[in-house]
Amino acid sequence: AFLIVVISCFNYINLTNSMYARRIMEFFVRKVHGARAINLLKQYAFESFILLLIGFLLAITLIELLPYVSDYSVSFMTQSIMFYGGLTGVLLITFMLSVALPSSAFAFINPLKFANGTFVSNPIMKRLSKSLIVVQFVVSFLLLAGSITISKQLDFVTDKSPGITISDVVTVDLPNFYYPN
Numbered sequence: 001a002f003l004i005v006v007i008s009c010f011n012y013i014n015l016t017n018s019m020y021a022r023r024i025m026e027f028f029v030r031k032v033h034g035a036r037a038i039n040l041l042k043q044y045a046f047e048s049f050i051l052l053l054i055g056f057l058l059a060i061t062l063i064e065l066l067p068y069v070s071d072y073s074v075s076f077m078t079q080s081i082m083f084y085g086g087l088t089g090v091l092l093i094t095f096m097l098s099v100a101l102p103s104s105a106f107a108f109i110n111p112l113k114f115a116n117g118t119f120v121s122n123p124i125m126k127r128l129s130k131s132l133i134v135v136q137f138v139v140s141f142l143l144l145a146g147s148i149t150i151s152k153q154l155d156f157v158t159d160k161s162p163g164i165t166i167s168d169v170v171t172v173d174l175p176n177f178y179y180p181n
Helices: 002-022 024-032 037-069 081-106 111-116 123-159
Strands: none
């Protein structure tokens, strides 16, 4: 479950980066008209936080409604505050990564270089985005390989003959000599 959350966080970060890369012209127009970099960072952080918060609240609501619509229930959520603490931690880490990466690329770029056509994208951002995608695919591959291996092992254990006939086994209860009552 943790690896699936990591994959979804990396996917969210990559999707928000590409979404805001399409809005790069809006950021440059606002900078040309006098917007400061800190104002752009605040706007980007607020938009990202609202989007992320809505997603997490929707996920928690769906998990809480799960026992009412199906036979499955998630019992650890009502018993442990650790789940909600971990969820809050994941929310904050994802928020920091999804805001810090694109905002550092967009907010401090000179719009005149973009207008002249000499705008060069940040190579660190490109490498970071590619590495997030690679990590996402590696974790997905590990999850798939692990689930296939576990499935094959379970099939082997259930289908393999134990080598004895269980109905012919005799058990004898011995008196308890070592731990008298």
